[in-house]
Amino acid sequence: xxxxxxxxxxxxxxxxLKGTVGLFPTLGFLHxxxxxxxxxxxxxxxFTISSVFVNPMQFGPSExxxxxxxxxxxxxxxxxxxxxxxxxMPSTQEMYPxxxxxxxxxxxxxxxxxxxxxxxxxxxxxTVVAKLFNILEPTRAxxxxxxxxxxxxxxxxxxELNMNLEVIACPTVREPDGLxxxxxxxxxxxxxxxxxxxxxxxxxxxxxxxFEGERDALKIRREMTSLIQQQPAANIDYISIxxxxxxxxxxKITRPVLVSLxxxxxxxxxxxxxxxx
Amino acid sequence: xxxxxxxxxxxxxxxxLKGTVGLFPTLGFLHxxxxxxxxxxxxxxxFTISSVFVNPMQFGPSExxxxxxxxxxxxxxxxxxxxxxxxxMPSTQEMYPxxxxxxxxxxxxxxxxxxxxxxxxxxxxxTVVAKLFNILEPTRAxxxxxxxxxxxxxxxxxxELNMNLEVIACPTVREPDGLxxxxxxxxxxxxxxxxxxxxxxxxxxxxxxxFEGERDALKIRREMTSLIQQQPAANIDYISIxxxxxxxxxxKITRPVLVSLxxxxxxxxxxxxxxxx
Numbered sequence: 346x347x348x349x350x351x352x353x354x355x356x357x358x359x360x361x362l363k364g365t366v367g368l369f370p371t372l373g374f375l376h377x378x379x380x381x382x383x384x385x386x387x388x389x390x391x392f393t394i395s396s397v398f399v400n401p402m403q404f405g406p407s408e409x410x411x412x413x414x415x416x417x418x419x420x421x422x423x424x425x426x427x428x429x430x431x432x433x434m435p436s437t438q439e440m441y442p443x444x445x446x447x448x449x450x451x452x453x454x455x456x457x458x459x460x461x462x463x464x465x466x467x468x469x470x471x472t473v474v475a476k477l478f479n480i481l482e483p484t485r486a487x488x489x490x491x492x493x494x495x496x497x498x499x500x501x502x503x504x505e506l507n508m509n510l511e512v513i514a515c516p517t518v519r520e521p522d523g524l525x526x527x528x529x530x531x532x533x534x535x536x537x538x539x540x541x542x543x544x545x546x547x548x549x550x551x552x553x554x555x556f557e558g559e560r561d562a563l564k565i566r567r568e569m570t571s572l573i574q575q576q577p578a579a580n581i582d583y584i585s586i587x588x589x590x591x592x593x594x595x596x597k598i599t600r601p602v603l604v605s606l607x608x609x610x611x612x613x614x615x616x617x618x619x620x621x622x
Numbered sequence: 623x624x625x626x627x628x629x630x631x632x633x634x635x636x637x638x639l640k641g642t643v644g645l646f647p648t649l650g651f652l653h654x655x656x657x658x659x660x661x662x663x664x665x666x667x668x669f670t671i672s673s674v675f676v677n678p679m680q681f682g683p684s685e686x687x688x689x690x691x692x693x694x695x696x697x698x699x700x701x702x703x704x705x706x707x708x709x710x711m712p713s714t715q716e717m718y719p720x721x722x723x724x725x726x727x728x729x730x731x732x733x734x735x736x737x738x739x740x741x742x743x744x745x746x747x748x749t750v751v752a753k754l755f756n757i758l759e760p761t762r763a764x765x766x767x768x769x770x771x772x773x774x775x776x777x778x779x780x781x782e783l784n785m786n787l788e789v790i791a792c793p794t795v796r797e798p799d800g801l802x803x804x805x806x807x808x809x810x811x812x813x814x815x816x817x818x819x820x821x822x823x824x825x826x827x828x829x830x831x832x833f834e835g836e837r838d839a840l841k842i843r844r845e846m847t848s849l850i851q852q853q854p855a856a857n858i859d860y861i862s863i864x865x866x867x868x869x870x871x872x873x874k875i876t877r878p879v880l881v882s883l884x885x886x887x888x889x890x891x892x893x894x895x896x897x898x899x
Contacts, residue, residue: 352784444868446730447782452723479784505724507629507756591721 346425348432352440352480355394355433359481364391368483368510370474373397374414375423378518378526382487383427385515394431394481395424401437403469414528433481440476449475449506451498457592458585458605459494459616470495471502478503483510491517491525493603493618497592517617519545525617532613540578541610544617547572547584551604555621560598562586573608582607582614589620623702625709629717629757632671632710636758641668645760645787647751650674651691652700655795655803659764660704662792671708671758672701678714680746691805710758717753726752726783728775734869735862735882736771736893747772748779755780760787768794768802770880770895774869794894796822802894809890817855818887821894824849828863828881832898837875839863850885859884859891866897 349355359366367386371379386393397420404410417434424432448468454460455467478486488496500512518526523545524538533541547569554565566584573579584606587594595602598621605618626632636643644663648656663670674697681687694711701709725745731737732744755763765773777789795803800822801815810818824846831842843861850856861883864871872879875898882895 356784356786445782446728447779448727448729449783450725450727452725454723476782476784479786482786502724505722505753506726507633507753509633509756509759 346421346429346432348421348434350434350436350439352435355431356480358431359394362392365484366390366482367393368477368481368486369393369395369429370477370486370488371395371397371420372399372413372528373420374416374528374531375420376518376526376528378489378491380423380427381518382489382515383424383429385513386485386487387428389485389513392431393427393429394433394483395429396433396435396477396481397421397424398433398435398440398473400440400469400473402441402472403466405463405465408463414531433477440473448472449502451501451505454494454501454592455498457494457587458583459607462582462607467495467498471498474499475502475506475508478508478510485511485513487513487515489517490514490618490620491527492616493605493620494592497590497603500590523549525615527615529613529615534611537578537611537613540576541615543573543576543579543610544606544608544615547606548604548617548619551586552619552621555598562595562598562602565598565604569604569606573606576610578611580609582609589622623698623706623709625698625711627711627713627716629712632708633757635708636671639669642761643667643759644670645754645758645763646670646672646706647754647763647765648672648674648697649676649690649805650697651693651805651808652697653795653803653805655766655768657700657704658795659766659792660701660706662790663762663764664705666762666790669707670705671710671760672706673710673712673754673758674698674701675710675712675717675750677717677746677750679718679749680743682740682742685740686806691808710754717750725749726779728779728782731771731778731869732775734771734864735860736884739859739884744772744775748775751776752779752783752785755785755787762788762790764790764792766794767791767895767897768804769893770882770897771869774867774880777867800826802892804892806890806892811888814855814888814890817853818892820850820853820856820887821883821885821892824861824883825881825894825896829896829898832875839872839875839879842875842881846881846883850883853887855888857886859886866899 367390369383449471522542551565589601589603601622607616644667726748799819828842866878866880878899884893
């Protein structure tokens with residue numbers, strides 16, 4: 346496995362590759378959730394490139410960029426074991442040189458849900474992902490369903506800017522008790538870790554109600570809310586039942602919807618989601 | 623020459639091309655200035671694709687989108703005569719389908735000069751050009767030095783988004799009396815057409831002063847201003863002497879500078895420029 350730090354060198358390597366190339370972009374600190382994406386890419390493509398870059402532009406000024414968990418040596422070992430051929434690991438300076446001014450910005454869909462409390466987050470994501478797509482020219486790029494809004498935003502960018510690749514969504518990987526895997530789970534104290542299962546339990550409740558025939562989004566949201574409020578450590582940021590593509594909230598469920606939520610469990614803020622179709 | 627109206631079809635044609643591809647993107651209503659770009663592309667590349675699209679997103683709400691001169695049949699005849707292989711001529715709906723929300727936005731450099739009086743202009747330009755680059759994947763793309771700020775903005779976008787192509791700048795083509803060719807020249811009444819030569823004459827005056835050793839940008843600007851003010855029909859929007867890459871104004875000329883200006887001659891607003899190095 347080759348680890349490459351500069352854009353010019355990784356572009357040169359890329360141009361020598363014949364066949365399909367899968368891209369797995371990550372902030373690092375890998376867990377099983379990430380590895381399921383890597384494995385899918387290794388299965389689907391002749392080559393897999395992983396980018397490991399803690400992108401400062403997708404963190405707000407008061408967010409956890411500095412304290413975001415990092416363990417690059419461990420990440421590299423894990424990627425090599427999965428059969429990744431190239432890791433692109435640029436510096437911030439390499440990606441955003443002095444005087445950097447260019448942004449890919451998507452309106453409307455990025456202002457809701459995660460974007461409502463993180464106003465510059467998605468601009469940072471779409472910009473770095475557009476850069477990575479141009480640098481690495483993947484045939485396919487792999488993103489987790491866990492970050493459902495990010496997935497919808499990236500799919501919209503690829504479609505609207507007419508980019509030449511396929512976006513592959515991979516299912517959320519969960520702990521045995523249902524908690525969605527996330528690098529931020531390491532922030533949870535033991536009692537918070539237990540309370541955190543309420544996100545998935547509330548999603549399963551929504552699914553159960555839906556399967557029983559409930560189509561009133563307000564009613565489903567109300568049931569989820571009362572379940573979560575039984576946890577004293579839990580503090581709901583949002584519970585959304587929205588069109589799976591536009592992320593517009595719905596009242597009646599008549600087409601596939603994304604049920605998603607963000608809940609603070611003590612300090613850490615966790616997200617999870619599930620598609621009803 | 624093939625004329626293609628859909629993105630999917632032109633992408634298919636593009637993928638069958640082996641060798642280098644030149645892109646000449648235009649709003650149409652071609653003149654000799656455009657043709658010099660087309661000829662350069664035909665000389666440099668195995669294939670040339672021209673896009674002809676009056677991009678509504680680069681016109682402000684009060685600008686001349688509806689009245690912008692169009693003669694697509696004549697454009698197609700001219701492009702065919704120059705040896706262009708493909709013309710991509712999409713509808714507005716094809717480029718910006720319902721719910722379109724994705725923008726490529728460049729800060730700072732786009733707020734000056736042309737951008738100061740046309741606040742959404744460059745966002746429209748960079749977005750459509752990024753789309754065309756993804757759709758047509760050119761080896762080289764050709765732009766006129768006439769739109770100097772557009773050229774600087776597109777070069778910055780290509781560099782900062784790490785796009786895989788070369789931007790080629792082509793010199794301004796002029797009428798025998800020095801007026802820079804422009805589709806908007808057709809708006810000039812006969813007496814205005816005569817007065818319009820003052821833009822180029824003021825640039826040549828700047829060049830003369832520079833060659834004589836003048837390095838004080840304020841003095842050069844003052845001389846240009848008084849020359850232009852001798853024309854009663856002329857109304858100066860801006861005269862700029864700026865760094866050729868960042869477009870930051872300079873006081874002393876110590877490195878290559880772009881001397882550029884926008885002047886209303888009657889109703890039509892004309893631009894021109896010249897690089898001093």
